[in-house]
Amino acid sequence: MTTKAPYTAPRKPSTMLAVLTVVMAIIVVWYAGAIHLNSPQIIDRYEKKELDWSFTQLAVDSWNMKRAVLPSPHQVLVELKKTIIDKKVTSKRSLVYHASVTLSSTLLGFVLGAGLGIAFAVGIVYVQTLDKSLMPWIITSQTIPILALAPMIIVVFGALGITGVLPKSLISMYLCFFPVTVGMVKGLRSPQPMLVDLLNTYSASKWQVFWRLRLPSAVPFLFASLKVAIALSLVGAIVAELPTGGQAGLGSRLLSGSYYGQTNLIWAALIVAAVVSASLVSLVGVVERKVCLRLAGGQEVSHEH
Amino acid sequence: MNSATADNPIDHVVEVNEVCLDFHTKDGVVSALSDIDLNIKAGEFVSFIGPSGCGKTTLMRVLADLEKPTSGSVLVNGTSPEEARKNRAYGYVFQAPALLPWRTVQDNVLLPLEIMGYDKHRQQKLAHEYLQLVNLSGFENKYPWQLSGGMQQRVSIARALSVEPQLLFMDEPFGALDEITRDHLNDQLLRLWQQTQKTVVFVTHSIPEAVFLSSRIVVMSPRPGRIIDIIDSDLPVDRTLDIRESPEFLAIAHRVRAGLAAGHSYDD
Known part of the structure; x- marks a missing residue:
């Protein structure tokens, strides 16, 4: 971005907007990937317990699975909060x-x-x-x-x-x-x-x-x-x-x-x-x-x- | 000057004897200079003129020890060009201003003074003096990019003059400038030469420029680079740009042009 443009250039979409768009796209792909990678184990579990399941159920469970193959973004965020904000900086877990x-x-x-x-x-x-x-x-x-x-x-x-x-x-x-x-x-x-x-x-x-x-x-x-x-x-x-x-x-x-x-x-x-x-x-x-x-x-x- | 005869070798600032210079390129050997003989006396203004590739810049680079001749001998101030360079015997103005972009006008002029170890006070005094001479007072704290091409070239001239060399090499210093600026700087350079009595060696491919400025014009021709003619000019010392309309001026210009044509330089 030039700060000393000699004339006012036509407004471009702001950098912020561009960055947010990319972040959104990554998050969407990430959640989709979490379903794809985690669902086989979840489905296994459903079948062992002989449960009926819907796709929504599957999605929610694969996004909240413990020890997931690919943890979903909000799980990582929780982990980040736990290890950055909740722990003292001197802690071995921080x-x-x-x-x-x-x-x-x-x-x-x-x-x-x-x-x-x-x-x-x-x-x-x-x-x-x-x-x-x-x-x-x-x-x-x-x-x-x-x-x-x-x-x-x-x-x-x-x-x-x-x-x-x-x-x-x-x-x-x-x-x-x-x-x-x-x-x-x-x-x-x-x-x-x-x-x-x-x-x-x-x-x-x-x-x-x-x-x-x-x-x-x-x-x-x-x-x-x-x-x-x-x-x-x-x-x-x-x-x-x-x-x-x-x-x-x-x-x-x-x-x-x-x-x-x-x-x-x-x-x-x-x-x-x-x-x-x-x-x-x-x-x-x-x-x-x-x-x-x-x-x-x-x-x-x-x-x- | 206490010379007994007009051609006393002691007066020679530059002596060139049978100099040849070959460049070895992928396509074979190119003879850039062939059999050059030339003496330049103190206080002369000598121009090398000729078409591109005639070796005029190469000859000057040999005098300045930026290029070594293949054979022949060169003396500058009675010493080898290398020694003359190490003694800082000359100032050199290049085709382009060659200013350091991260230095201000003032600091660019200070560059040779710093390198040559002048004391701070003297540095400031000389920089001020020579920037004034080229009409650039008030631009000391500007950067090169803030100046026009003509002003940049004047900075480079002030830089060359600031160490007060008695010998000045100028390699097409005004070649890249428009004609109006060039006329103006020609006029200034002539005054400067008259005032300071320096020896100037000047490379150009402009006939009017060469005739206007010089006390002697060396006409050169390419392949191999050699001297075709040396023309003494006796135009009045206090000439102005108007002299370019005079018959004397035109006569000399005619002889230069004839010499250039005799070099067959445009036929091949």
Whole structure:
């Protein structure tokens, strides 16, 4: 949405309306899916008890089934209320507590991954040997399934006596340095040759070219990859929590939900994870808009590059 | 100047001897410059003119050490172009303004001054002075996108002048501008050259522009890029744009045009 349109554009349907329509559609499909997936068990039960049943009866029962294959939206909402609002945030059953555990390793992993990604990119752009040698390994690293790697990292670090946030955030880091490296290499190489020539005529040092030209030029590329990276970082944190066997974090809630057949809990944890992920991505988006607006000269001057 | 003879090599700001430059492309070797000999004295305004692909920009890039010749020797201020570049001996104005979009007009002019480590006070003073010279006082805090093309190019000229180089390379600086703006900037550039006594090397493909501005015109032709003719111009120093109607002006323009035609550049 542009806020400074030079003329009043014909009114488009508001974003809110569009979002609500999609949400409604999802809910309808969800309820229909709940009937489809849960009804065989319900019908089984009816037949065992030799009850007469109508479709309405079947729908109501499949939407309120305990340990449903697919719990219906209102069951998940109840579970969310129970685990977010009714529980104290310090409780082991509170999803806020588990989300905060996951969030802390997500953020640490993101910071480490972004730092590593930028460092690799600078190395690749400035050192020719690294350009040739590092990139193939970086690409290879991303072909190893994280699900295979995560337990090994956790176990190895556990054996060394290192547990908790650090090993988990290393897995996040492993996932999220990659888009940052790729985006940043492209960004650092994005300045027009004429601008590079210009700085050469000033006999500028490599670092002067980096700070005054390459880094500011790379910022839009950096933010595009940071958005991908932070979402991946959350995925990494959740995957890392799976092999820890249900200590804490959204990943462990997903795991214990599936151990005990508590599908409500799985879905509630999934929704919390999605909300956290979307918030993180849009937070990066907000920072991006601020920084890019300033770089585009749309705001007051005060910049240190 | 204490030169005994008119052609004392000590006076030469630029000396080019038998320079050749080949570009190796997928389709084979392209000879961009062939056998170029040229001397430029201090205080001269020398234009390179010729059709696209005649190597005029390449020749200037060689002088500025943005391109290395395949053979031959080049001296700028008596040193290699690389050393001259490292000594920050020249200012360079590109075809496009080449301004950094995230910097204001003022900060764009400050860029070379920052890089060359001028003290803050001097930076401000020089930026102010040269923005005034190109009539851009009051635009210091604007961003490039808020300026017209002509104003942007004037910022880039102020930026090149701000480090006060004695040698100025200008690569078709007004090529992308409309004729009215171009005339105006030609006039300003001529005054500036007269006032500052700088040596200017200017690339253009406009005959009137070359004749109006230059004290010497180097006519070039493509495939391979070579010098066809070097024309001395003796138009009065205090000329104005009106001189373009005068017989002297037209005579020089005619000779330039003849030189360009002799290069067969339009036949193939």
